[in-house]
Amino acid sequence: MQRAYRVWAPAYDLVCGGLFAPSRRRVVALASTAGRDVLEIGVGTGLSLGDYDADMVVTGIDASEAMIAKARERACSIAKADIKRLEVMDAEHLTFADSQFDAVVAQFLITLVPNPERVLDEAYRVLRPGGALFLLNHFRSKNPEIAKLESRLAPMMHHVGLRPDFPFDRVLNWVAGKPDLHAVSRIPSGPMGCFSIVRIGKARA
Numbered sequence: 702m703q704r705a706y707r708v709w710a711p712a713y714d715l716v717c718g719g720l721f722a723p724s725r726r727r728v729v730a731l732a733s734t735a736g737r738d739v740l741e742i743g744v745g746t747g748l749s750l751g752d753y754d755a756d757m758v759v760t761g762i763d764a765s766e767a768m769i770a771k772a773r774e775r776a777c778s779i780a781k782a783d784i785k786r787l788e789v790m791d792a793e794h795l796t797f798a799d800s801q802f803d804a805v806v807a808q809f810l811i812t813l814v815p816n817p818e819r820v821l822d823e824a825y826r827v828l829r830p831g832g833a834l835f836l837l838n839h840f841r842s843k844n845p846e847i848a849k850l851e852s853r854l855a856p857m858m859h860h861v862g863l864r865p866d867f868p869f870d871r872v873l874n875w876v877a878g879k880p881d882l883h884a885v886s887r888i889p890s891g892p893m894g895c896f897s898i899v900r901i902g903k904a905r906a
């Protein structure tokens with residue numbers, strides 16, 4: 702992953718910037734309703750950092766040094782929010798204390814990691830009761846023809862760490878195992894609604 706994103710980092714914003722920007726902005730707006738203290742896991746080059754308002758406090762982590770270096774540059778140049786920390790860290794092993802953040806945001810991450818449930822567990826652990834977890838991702842299409850195509854493409858794309866056939870049910874199954882998670886909402890977003898914005902609320906203590 703480190704190697705892949707070292708190669709990707711210089712071109713990442715060109716490929717994944719403009720087209721995905723409205724979805725990212727929507728996620729930031731939703732996350733900001735959960736409270737001021739936000740953690741972005743897999744923050745990448747920090748494409749969202751400029752979208753947080755000045756009263757927000759944002760922490761970002763990413764497994765790739767090259768991506769975090771770009772995020773730090775961006776934080777200096779465009780961020781209005783208080784960007785508290787941008788650190789190299791594995792989303793499967795967060796070093797933060799329990800119940801620390803009002804919102805945890807994972808954009809285009811969950812289907813890339815080898816152990817999505819482990820990443821979700823960590824996001825859940827650092828989220829305060831009453832907070833919410835936000836995912837932005839492509840999941841396997843509900844349209845059987847498109848889903849068939851995604852399954853056909855999957856073996857090729859697995860080589861570059863992408864899983865176009867990742868089923869949303871896997872997220873729902875994970876939620877079902879946590880009694881204090883509730884109110885899962887899924888909003889279509891992005892070109893032709895091919896992404897989903899998912900909000901998962903954690904009950905108040």
Ligand SMILES: C[S@@+](CC[C@H](N)C(=O)[O-])C[C@H]1O[C@@H](n2cnc3c(N)ncnc32)[C@H](O)[C@@H]1O
Pocket residue numbers: 702706717742743744745746747748762763764765768790791792793807808809810813814
């Ligand atoms: C597709 S990019 C998305 C970046 C950013 N969230 C965005 O929306 O532009 C995926 C990011 O996840 C990071 N990543 C992959 N596995 C990770 C892990 N286990 N822990 C933290 N970051 C990880 C990659 O380094 C990369 O920056």
